Amino acid sequence: MTKFSELNISKSTQDSLKRMGFEEATPIQEGTVTFGMEGKDVIGQAQTGTGKTAAFGIPMIEKIDTSNPAVQALVIAPTRELAIQVSEEIYKIGYGKRARILSVFGGQEISRQIRALKNNPQIVVGTPGRILDHIKRKTLKLDGVQTLVLDEADEMLNMGFIEDINSILENVPAERQTLLFSATMPAPIRKIAETFMKNPEMVKIKSKEMTVENIEQFFVKSQEREKFDILSRLLNVQQPELAIVFGRTKRRVDELSHALNIRGYIAEGIHGDLTQAKRMSVLRQFKEGKVDILVATDVAARGLDISGVTHVYNFDIPQDPESYVHRIGRTGRAGKSGMAITFVTPREMGYLRIVEETTKKRMNPLQPPTSDEALLGQQKVAVETLAEAVQKNELNDYVQFATDLLGKYDATDLVAAALKHLTNEPDATPVSITEERPLPSRGGSGGGRGGYKGNRSGGNRSHGGGRGFSGGQRRSSGGSRDGRSSGGSRDGRSSGGSREGGNRDRSRGGRSER
DNA sequence: AAAAAAC
16 A cells, blocks of 8 residues: 555645555555646546546646646536535545635526626536536536546446537647546547547556445345335335435435435435435435435436445345446445345246356345344334433433333333334334336236236326325425434534444434324 | 437
């Protein structure tokens, strides 16, 4: 391991890195920083969590001339969240040097961004569409760009941004340094590298380091309609500290987060149809631990660096194997272990094997917990909750009631009753998730084998706001300050220890049954 | 077929 102090980095940036707690360079950083500061083009093959942002951020910051008002570096990222995250990290790296940085992305008032661009940022991070928009409005001039970064290039390819990238590149001087990062290197990406880069150096993290070494991978074979109950039971038994549940569609994410709320979990959904403000607030709440479970489409699969995610549940198996790798890469980060559990319907078993071939790792079958095991998990939580309440010693308001009760009932019975009250019977609240991809066997007799794509066109959308459930109040949606039930005393999370001591701030409220 | 991304 090389220390940053051994690399030829300026004092001000060294100070920034120290402030960030960075001492040793990760493999991708070591290679990229060295080549990058020599002015070479670099292809970095690595995923997030490997320290990729600092890998290109350090040489980028080093090259910035703070007395020059022009935009000197441009970073293009596939999603808004990633653009925000990257700009925040580069801001920290450039703090010692006082480099000015701005992120531009869709969904945010463009007038605000135009005003900010007039302050002459030296680094701009953004998503393709909005960058192009600014170029066309002539509010973003790129003639002074010396460093160009394409982050998550394979993802930008998947999303069809290549034309946008080409258009942006037409506005960037040919005389520049280009850094390209991509988790995978499919042919089109190699072609882009050949076209737009000059004798690039490859910095590749060996594949065995690149994926999933410290992620335990399981699959649960289950019918579509069993999935949600199994998920609830798994959550009760495994008690993840922070979990992400991936769903296949935006609608499914809405339904899942709603259903989880009904069952008493603190969950919030995130997908591309939410306003940008909402997306940001949900992500922030999850990072702060005010939300335990993030339910997400693949908008959150890539790049997002959220520390402390202990479990990833693929409620739906992802559409392509690469997406699988990205999704489970949200856990098991920074050397910590993580667990990934993928739901597979019987007909998807063959596809599961294809995913395994890609990751070169077998997934172990996981027996879904029984209802009793799930109950046991709940009971353990209830015991912890009660014990914690006693330790906190903020019970004055209840002492009189307690004394009265003790006069009438047996003490053991009373404690047992309190525990029972704190326990959600697993599966007790009936909740249904719309099956988006009905199995051919149940879609009607005509279906037979070929009925895989049996989505009746336009049909099945009868739900208004109800989303196909009955009962249960929805956590106020909209607004940016919702979901704060139960002030999270979740400190110590950053230290990462498994939280044996309980303090699960999962609200047991909303027991509409009973 | 879905998701993401510009208005």
